[in-house]
Amino acid sequence: MNLDQILRAAVKQSITSLFGESPDNFQVQPTNQEFEGSHTVVCFPLTKLSRKGPEETARQIGDNLVKTSGFVERFNVVKGFLNLVLTDRLWIDAFATIFSNPRFGQLPSNDQEIMVEYSSPNTNKPLHLGHLRNNFLGYSVAALFEANGYIVHKVQIINDRGIHICKSMVAWKKHGNGETPEISGMKGDHLVGKYYVRFDQVYKAEVSDLIAKGLNEKEAEKQAPVMQEAVEMLRKWEQRDEDTVSLWKMMNTWVYSGFNGTYRRMGVDFEKLYYESETYLLGKDEVLKGVEKGIFFRKEDGSVWVDLTTDGLDQKVLLRSDGTSVYMTQDIGTAILRFREFPGIIGQVYTVGNEQEYHFKVLFLILQKLGFEWAQRCFHLSYGMVDLPTGKMKSREGTVVDADELMQEMVDEAEKQTRQLGKIEGWPADETGPLFEMIGLGALKFFLLKVDPKKRMMFDPNESIQLQGFTGPFIQYTHARIRAIVRKAVQLNINVTIEDIKQVGVLEPTEREALQTLCQYEVRLQEAMREYSPALVANFAFELAKCYNKFYQNIPIFSEADPGKLKFRIAFSTVIADTIRKAMRILGIIVPDKM
RNA sequence: GGUCCGAUAGCUCAACUGGAUAGAGCAUCAGAUUUCUAAUCUGACGGUUCGGGGUUCGAUUCCCUGUCGGAUCACCA
Numbered sequence: 001m002n003l004d005q006i007l008r009a010a011v012k013q014s015i016t017s018l019f020g021e022s023p024d025n026f027q028v029q030p031t032n033q034e035f036e037g038s039h040t041v042v043c044f045p046l047t048k049l050s051r052k053g054p055e056e057t058a059r060q061i062g063d064n065l066v067k068t069s070g071f072v073e074r075f076n077v078v079k080g081f082l083n084l085v086l087t088d089r090l091w092i093d094a095f096a097t098i099f100s101n102p103r104f105g106q107l108p109s110n111d112q113e114i115m116v117e118y119s120s121p122n123t124n125k126p127l128h129l130g131h132l133r134n135n136f137l138g139y140s141v142a143a144l145f146e147a148n149g150y151i152v153h154k155v156q157i158i159n160d161r162g163i164h165i166c167k168s169m170v171a172w173k174k175h176g177n178g179e180t181p182e183i184s185g186m187k188g189d190h191l192v193g194k195y196y197v198r199f200d201q202v203y204k205a206e207v208s209d210l211i212a213k214g215l216n217e218k219e220a221e222k223q224a225p226v227m228q229e230a231v232e233m234l235r236k237w238e239q240r241d242e243d244t245v246s247l248w249k250m251m252n253t254w255v256y257s258g259f260n261g262t263y264r265r266m267g268v269d270f271e272k273l274y275y276e277s278e279t280y281l282l283g284k285d286e287v288l289k290g291v292e293k294g295i296f297f298r299k300e301d302g303s304v305w306v307d308l309t310t311d312g313l314d315q316k317v318l319l320r321s322d323g324t325s326v327y328m329t330q331d332i333g334t335a336i337l338r339f340r341e342f343p344g345i346i347g348q349v350y351t352v353g354n355e356q357e358y359h360f361k362v363l364f365l366i367l368q369k370l371g372f373e374w375a376q377r378c379f380h381l382s383y384g385m386v387d388l389p390t391g392k393m394k395s396r397e398g399t400v401v402d403a404d405e406l407m408q409e410m411v412d413e414a415e416k417q418t419r420q421l422g423k424i425e426g427w428p429a430d431e432t433g434p435l436f437e438m439i440g441l442g443a444l445k446f447f448l449l450k451v452d453p454k455k456r457m458m459f460d461p462n463e464s465i466q467l468q469g470f471t472g473p474f475i476q477y478t479h480a481r482i483r484a485i486v487r488k489a490v491q492l493n494i495n496v497t498i499e500d501i502k503q504v505g506v507l508e509p510t511e512r513e514a515l516q517t518l519c520q521y522e523v524r525l526q527e528a529m530r531e532y533s534p535a536l537v538a539n540f541a542f543e544l545a546k547c548y549n550k551f552y553q554n555i556p557i558f559s560e561a562d563p564g565k566l567k568f569r570i571a572f573s574t575v576i577a578d579t580i581r582k583a584m585r586i587l588g589i590i591v592p593d594k595m
Numbered sequence: 596g597g598u599c600c601g602a603u604a605g606c607u608c609a610a611c612u613g614g615a616u617a618g619a620g621c622a623u624c625a626g627a628u629u630u631c632u633a634a635u636c637u638g639a640c641g642g643u644u645c646g647g648g649g650u651u652c653g654a655u656u657c658c659c660u661g662u663c664g665g666a667u668c669a670c671c672a
Contacts, residue, residue, distance in 0.1 A: 032615065042614060044652065054652080080652085081615060122672085162672065276672090303670060312598075313668085320670040327672050357599065358667050384601085385665080421634065451608065454600075456665070458607065467634055469620040470608080477634050485631055527611065539609075542619085553628080553636045573631095595634085 003094040003519045004028070007086075010072070011041055014064040019049040030516070036076055037083030038516050044080040054080025088507045091515050092568075096501045098518065099571055105521050105582045110149040113344040116142040118351035118381075119156040119268070123255045124164040125193035127262050127403040129386050129459060130353065133448045136588060137383055138351035139268045140449055140534035143586040148529050153342055157274040157334065160252050166233040168192050169247055170226060171199035181254050187404065189258025192251050202226050265407055267441065267588050274334060282333025284325055286370065287318045295369050306366055316362055331363050332370075339374055347377025349532065354382040354454065381532050384456030386448070406461075411440030413465045414473070423595065435592055439473050442589040446472030449587050450538040470542055472589055475580060478545040479591040482577040485557060487593075489570045492558075496571040504568040510551035511569075514576060517547050521579055525586075534587055541583040548576050 001009075008028055016022040027042040043058040050057040055077055062075035062082050071090040076083050098104045118138020121127055127135075142152045172179070172195040181188040203226050210220035221227065236244040263269065287304055290296040296306045296318060304319035318329050325333075339345065350360060360380035367375035388401065415436040418424055424432050447464040451457040467473035507515070521540065528536035557569045584591050 027611095027614080029611070029614080033618095034616080040615085044614075047652090079615065159672070164672080301670090314597090317670050322670080324670085326670065330672090353666095354600075355666055356672095359672095361599090382600090417634080423632075423634085455608090456601070460607075463607070463621075466621075471620085471634095473634065474620095477632085481632055481635090488631065524611085535609090536611085539619090546619090549635060550637095552631080556631070558631060595632085 002097075002522055003090070004523055006071075006090075007039055007084075010065060010069040011061065014061050014068065015046065015049065017068075018060055018064055019046075021049050023049060030520075031083050035078060035081075035083050037085045038512075039084045039086070041082040041084070042080065043082055047080075058082035088505065088512070091507060091512060091519075092501065092504055094519055095515055095572070095575070096498050099496075099501055099575055100498045104575075105525065105579055106147050107149040107522070107525070109151075111151075112149075112346050113151040113153065113342065114145055115153045115155060115338060115342060115345045115348045116145065116351065117155050117157065117348065118142075119263075119270075120159065120352070121156075121259065122159045122162075122164050123192070123252050124168045124196045126187070126189040126258060129388075129401040129403065129406060132266070132403050132406070132444070133383055133386050133457075134351055134353070135263075135266055135268045136445050136448050137381065137453055137534065138349075139266075139588050140537075140586060141349060141351070141381060141532050143588065144525070144529045144532075144534065144537065147525055147582070147586055151344070153272065153345065154270050155272045155274060155338070156270050157276060157279065159276045161237065161248075161277040161280060163230055163234055164196070165192075165248065165251070166230045166237065167199040167203075167226075168196040169244075169251060170229045170233055171195040171202065172251065173247065174226075175202075181257070187258040187261060188254030188256070189262070190402075190404070192255050192258075199226060199230070262403055262407075265437075265441070266403075267590075274338075276330070279334045279337065280330050281325060282337060283329040283331070284319065284323075284333070286332055286336060287329055290318075290366075290370055306362075306369070308362065308365060311365055313358075313362060313365070316366075318366075328359070328363060328366070331359075332366060335363070335367060335378065336372070339372070345374075347374060347379065349379045349381050351381045351383070354384055356380070357382055379532070381453065383453040386457055386459045389458065389460050401459075401461075407441060407444065409461070410444045410465060411436050414439035414443065414467075417467055418595070435595055438590045438592050439467070439476060439595065442472035442476050442584075442591075443467065444472075445587055445589050446475070446538060449534040450542075452535050453533060472584075472587075475541050475545045475584060476589070476591050477595060478549055479577055479580050479584075480593060480595040481552070482548065482573050482580075483593040485573050486570065486577065488558065494567060494570055496567045496574075500564060500567040501571055503564050508551070508555055510547070510554050511572065514544070514547035514551050514572075517544050518576060518579060521583070537583050537586050541580055541587070544576060544580055544583070548573075548580075 011026065011028060012022065015026070023046060026046060029040050029042065031037040031040045041058070041061065043054050043061065046057050046061075047054055050060065052060070058077040058080055062072075062077060062084070065072040065084065066075065071087050073085045073087045075085065116138055119131065119135050121131060139154070142154050145152045172192075175198055176195060179191065181191050184191060186194070203224055206224040206226060207217070207220045210223060211217060215223065233244060237248060287296060291298060291304055296304050298304050301321040302323070303317055303321040305315050305317055307315050309315065316328060317326055320326065335348065338348065352360065357380065364375050364378050364380075367378065418436065418439065424435070443464060447459070450470060517540075524536055524540045528534065555569070557566065557573070581591050
């Protein structure tokens, strides 16, 4: 039992013995800074049980806790809020428990499996800022599930077919002159992206040409020769035309090697990759079965629809009148396929932008109608767009922020600032590179993860690069300083046992404060998981670092006379550094020992 | 037009799902400390929580309504 559970049990017992009835739910929350105490019981809802005023109710519970619990030292009542001051003994014991548990912050396995999908890019251009938010989120949520005892399967579906890649193929064929990543020295995904942009330029020129010749915009867009070539290319691909398929394979191979480089630097990985080219025909059978069962219906022209009007949504097409699949059909098929391939999973998390909320609402509803019980544990981890101070990102206008470039800029800036501070003088060259990488990417990840996923956010490159305040590097730096203390302790040959900790009698206020935060770790983790919110973990890590800084500022550890207290503080520092490391690990951020 | 999301300090974001005088960081100003790593710490300043109603002991949170911003409603993916 952790401290929160112990306390709740005691409060519940007090209420029951005082008022003869056990409360169905009551709130225990952290006490506000301005009042004395660490935990606050909100007593307003309990007045129904006690049949007394809130203050009197609070006083009675407080009295009872002091008498019976053995660890409530004193209390104060403000309005209906019962603020509890716990004994140092309890804090120290709680800390001893954490200290002796190397797996603190990692819940035991619950034998459940879950699938997390993220990234899922198109193969016609390199990854951009939006993908960074997606990847960091997905990766982090997966880590969150792992910390909570799940076995996680990380996957993505690569949208490797369709008109978008055909556009790049057409442009390359016409204007590429056989350019390859090897010849140009460009990363494969950037090279393919270059031809996607080229296509768009040619296309636009052709369209305005046609408009000048008197066509209206829609017709011009349809009749533009390059567009027709792209459509033709797609048709050939679907017919498995040999030349087209081999061109498609070659260019996709370039893209994949580019993506792999980007993923490696981002620090994300996948257990299994799905390819749309292999799954885009799936789902048709399931839809036809649904027609037989009367779940879907067929219109006169032969197209198949689902009617969701009773669920407050519209009608949605599932098979075209020519019998071919649409996006929804594929997703139905892919979802079912995944549950077949991973029979152990209880559900799926889809990390996809919020512009597809409607799509997933419909998808999950259809799966439910088809009778798949797991559909209610499919979750769309929806996230908002990333804006720039300059405005909306638009790929056609070239205002996208490229993922590779951005990562490099962050690392460069980390190097610049670190050198300016002169902290790495005398460091061997093979250690500085990885350090800049850790700091630059840590800053980027933290910035993108600290905001509530569902909210649209502003990414300010200038601000994100700041290494002060609510940022990754601030936490990394705090960690590095704590590790310096631990190193010194090792040098001095100070060993700490659990007995040493238990012998400590009194805590400094800053110690108690940091301990209080530390004890909340598991609670916060579970809450973060329920909310699919790395932001809560980021907040926790920041809070813990701030508490420690305060403690560190006020208390010189090694000048402490009492050797018992010295040992306690070293253990305390070790555990806090460890917990910071674990929290940051969930965000995919590495914390250095030195910086 | 229908549906869904958002609006909180000058800026970027919180607020544990209805709790106390709405909190952090940045920016601004004032101070401490020159260490166990100063990428630190302490203060001050800063708010009609978009407007208007309602629900109750109590509302940033729930309901209604209006304004603004965004997304979505394809035989596209």
